Amino acid sequence: MQKLYAKLNKLFPLGELTCQRENLAFVTVSREHLRSVLLHLRDLEGFRHLVLLTAVDWIEEGAFQLTYLLSDRTEGRDIGLRVMLSREDAAMETIHDIWPTAATYQRELREMFGIDFPDSPGVNEEFVLEGWVDIPPNRRDFDTKKFAEENFGQRPGRETRDPANHMKEQLYPDGA
Amino acid sequence: MKEELKKRIIKGPDGFEFEVDPIRDYYCEARPAVEPPAYMKIVEDLFNWARAESLWILGFGTGCGAIEMRPLMTPRFDAYRFGVQWRPTPRQANLFIISGYLSVKTLKRAIRSYEQMQNPKYVIGLGSCTINGGMYWDSYNTVKRLDDYLPVDLYIAGCMPRPEALLAGFEELKRIIRAGEGEGANRYAENFDWYKANQKRVIHDWDMPDYNW
């Protein structure tokens, strides 16, 4: 993976490399170079399989991380490309012309994170949710517990305990 | 509201123009009515006995509980010997098994399927998630109490309930029906406004008729 990184780094300005396993690495790529890196990896390095495209919400840093995970089946190695986006009006270029299946992932990201992918087919249609009224649910600032309590009628009698406190009180009452 | 549900003017293949309002045209607007019992108790008892012995389940697997339906149809557990069988359409079924959590999107379809079933009809809530949300108690997309939205006759607890638990549930439901207590459809008709208010509180884009029979 180091070799591949060195080779890529000559062509594109790349960010930080994290070698997770010997056949899995994550590289930070800037937004404008992502498309050319993806095409290079797909056409010249054999990473022809888009495994997943997903987002991580780093709300403290005010950024979304998009992860494009590519796989090279013949060599048995994977590379994840991280792209950091600003959380404000998050938008990203679509890659559905490189991998048609990416359109589905982008539709989901649009719905669950509110990241826009202009020109991606059907990106503004509802995918999983129907009649959603709140902020996109997979964002960190969306509180699912509060939403559930306000929206749905609850059956009385349900008790919730903090497991740490409960174990302390029930199993170790003398504070061991 | 979706484009195809809006009121519009359509030109037919023969050149004739007519107005279509899908939500009003295709459904009966009458509210559900309470079905009074038969004129004599003994006749009603006979009816209830007959109803109890032919529970026809609507084949709508709303959640993961649907996976235990298949073993029930096979000789090992063989629900058919209890007069239970599966039907593909709501018009032929009288028992709706809500097999697990209902997401808001499925709730909409479940209500429509339930309303299309013929009277008398029964609902079984299968799994802990229909009782109080179960494992998904804090999920933003599943309803927590099924009996707020549909009149439930019986709950079968567990995650996931075994086929034997379902068979015991069928026996219990038969007992309820024979005792004349399986009045779910009548409860639904009596408290129709309450059920509708609950349903509309959860389903934010209500784009279907209030009662589609």
Added chain:
Amino acid sequence: MSYHFQPDRSQYPQKKADGTLDIDLASGKYLKLWQGPQHPGITGNMSVELTVCGDEVVEGKTHVGYLHRGFEKLMERRTFIQCFPIVCRVCVPEPDFNEYCYAAAVEELAGIESPERANWIRTLILEMGRINSYLMYLGGQAGSFGMGVIGQWTTYARDLMLDRFEELTGARIYHMFILPGGVRDGLPEGFEKRMEETLLEIESTLGDVYDVMFCNAVFKKRAVGVGFIDPELIDPYGVTGPNARAAGVASDVRKDQPYLVYPELDFEPVIGQDSDIYARADVRRRDTLVSIDLVRQMLAKMPRTGPLMAKIPNVLHWKIPRGETYIRGECSRGEYGYYLVTDGSGYPRRVNVRGPSYTHAVALLERLIVNLDIADVAGLMVSLHTYPPEIER
């Protein structure tokens, strides 16, 4: 056997300037038809919106979300060990892959190594789950073409396997057996003998299924040549597992990136050629036999003593340093994976489930469904082995 190729319908219906189909519903030529969610010919709780012209589908659109519970959100507010009972609920017919992928991802980020004996038992459970899932598939595939009796047989055989699961883990469907750090228990007394009986019974069922289903002229007429996946579509559409292997692409995670104890087992991935419904069904039938063989090999080679759990920290205060990883496994439908991101707190930052149906049931299905007859839609959907909960989680 003769197969009549469809005349070229690629120019029909005509396309608009922006590439979308010119379908005017008011003209009376086309009809919208919903298959699902309440429909006997649908795989689970999903639906396909078909636009048909006569008996022929001109456009299909997958609608999912009926089973969305928001697992990825729920896991963000549960500690690492609290996530463990809910991960298996993501996928019902084969829940063990969720447990394994989640456990392996947590172990990798926390720097824990599960003991060898636990790895053997994990592999055994995964292969047992694969047999289960394939048996269910064979019943569904036959049922979608009107052969109900095959479903009765395979469900019976699957029940026997569920008994073995019950013996081993205590539950029929949701086993919750693979914990981060190892597995809960070892094999019970006499398990091998009862397992062998079960495997013999399943083999005999598969023989019957071969005679009645695969040699059946009706099934051949319905399945051969229908639902063809061009091998060129494999990579752009992210097709994995038996769907890809039936197209002649040797893509099997068990061989490409061996995990658990697969390097020590002797097997060859099953490859098909024709890439139609029949070929996919046949690949899965032969793969079941491979899995049965693998279970036998494992029971013969498995170490009987040794620890079952690695030492893990106090689960109530378990914090995992910042990192991200992706763990994959070859489940019966294709590549199943968990992408886990941690941020140094006691909760996962993000969990993403990559189910194989995600690509098969949406983009691929929408492409394959065009020009099919309505009656073949159910067969095609089953043959892709789609399972909706892993699309929407």
